[in-house]
Amino acid sequence: MSATLNPSNATTQSNFHLLKSFANYVGVAFLKLLSLLPYKLLVSIGYGLGFIAARFPGDRNRVVKTNLQLCFPNLDADEIDVLSKKHWRLLGRSLVEKSIIWFGSEKQLSSMIEVRSAVDLANRTPRILVNMHFTGIEGSIILSALAKRMDWPRTSGFFQRMKNPFFNEKIVKWRNRFGGNSIDRQGNAKAIIREIRNGDFIIIAPDIDLGLKDSEFVPFFGIETNTITTISRLASITGADVCMMVTTLKADESGYLCEISEPLENFPGTDVKSDTARLNQIFEKEIRLRPAEYYWVHKRFKNRPNHERNPYNPSN
Numbered sequence: 001m002s003a004t005l006n007p008s009n010a011t012t013q014s015n016f017h018l019l020k021s022f023a024n025y026v027g028v029a030f031l032k033l034l035s036l037l038p039y040k041l042l043v044s045i046g047y048g049l050g051f052i053a054a055r056f057p058g059d060r061n062r063v064v065k066t067n068l069q070l071c072f073p074n075l076d077a078d079e080i081d082v083l084s085k086k087h088w089r090l091l092g093r094s095l096v097e098k099s100i101i102w103f104g105s106e107k108q109l110s111s112m113i114e115v116r117s118a119v120d121l122a123n124r125t126p127r128i129l130v131n132m133h134f135t136g137i138e139g140s141i142i143l144s145a146l147a148k149r150m151d152w153p154r155t156s157g158f159f160q161r162m163k164n165p166f167f168n169e170k171i172v173k174w175r176n177r178f179g180g181n182s183i184d185r186q187g188n189a190k191a192i193i194r195e196i197r198n199g200d201f202i203i204i205a206p207d208i209d210l211g212l213k214d215s216e217f218v219p220f221f222g223i224e225t226n227t228i229t230t231i232s233r234l235a236s237i238t239g240a241d242v243c244m245m246v247t248t249l250k251a252d253e254s255g256y257l258c259e260i261s262e263p264l265e266n267f268p269g270t271d272v273k274s275d276t277a278r279l280n281q282i283f284e285k286e287i288r289l290r291p292a293e294y295y296w297v298h299k300r301f302k303n304r305p306n307h308e309r310n311p312y313n314p315s316n
Contacts, residue, residue: 050092
């Protein structure tokens with residue numbers, strides 16, 4: 001009898017799915033519980049988790065330090081270690097704050113995140129808001145939360161599918177609870193173009209390695225880095241303004257500040273690669289102001305030009 005028909009295997013598989021389903025619902029309940037805690041206590045819990053994570057050896061710790069060594073070659077090993085621990089502290093905080101991002105009310109989000117914009121967000125000008133992966137990146141949901149009260153258009157943006165289908169569905173639902181529109185990154189260019197032309201907020205974070213398709217190698221901290229060209233191409237097609245949107249910790253760490261800039265001048269230009277390189281340099285300038293807040297756990301340099309060595313693979 002084949003293994004697929006073996007009753008004991010079927011029982012084991014069924015028990016595994018039940019356990020996984022139970023763990024998923026426990027995770028949701030835990031997030032809901034966190035969202036009910038006083039904000040200062042929530043932040044303290046996050047810092048504690050980050051403190052532990054920074055001292056737990058593992059692949060992501062190696063990735064963080066590798067990224068920091070590549071981007072800040074002037075820092076010695078001790079300085080890299082200090083910066084890495086600061087990053088994990090803030091990453092731990094941002095992870096528990098997702099309980100408010102995903103479950104919090106408009107009031108909770110408004111007290112946590114302040115919006116400052118150099119452009120009129122209510123005038124429905126076709127506009128692309130270029131976000132970047134600071135630890136406060138998901139603070140962009142504040143635009144969706146405030147849309148009705150401020151008479152702003154709805155917020156749309158790409159999302160990357162999660163490996164866990166349960167949480168993939170849940171997180172899309174949580175992000176969209178104020179009327180936002182999460183668009184699957186896979187094969188939905190027409191939908192995002194339609195949203196831009198409608199004057200809705202379009203938020204895209206291109207500072208991530210999503211593979212070689214529709215990407216160019218352009219400098220980032222002096223390193224040729226695989227970077228998607230989405231922003232330049234969409235701006236060319238739609239004629240939309242391109243504004244930077246950066247969500248970072250306030251100086252006293254009491255919450256976050258979401259800042260939206262004036263439109264970039266002469267963007268897009270005549271060359272997609274040059275436009276993409278220009279954005280990377282803007283990202284780099286922002287990161288150098290607050291390096292501990294950047295999302296260093298991502299394998300930003302995993303795809304290399306000319307068959308160069310993958311810096312995250314110790315066997316190379």
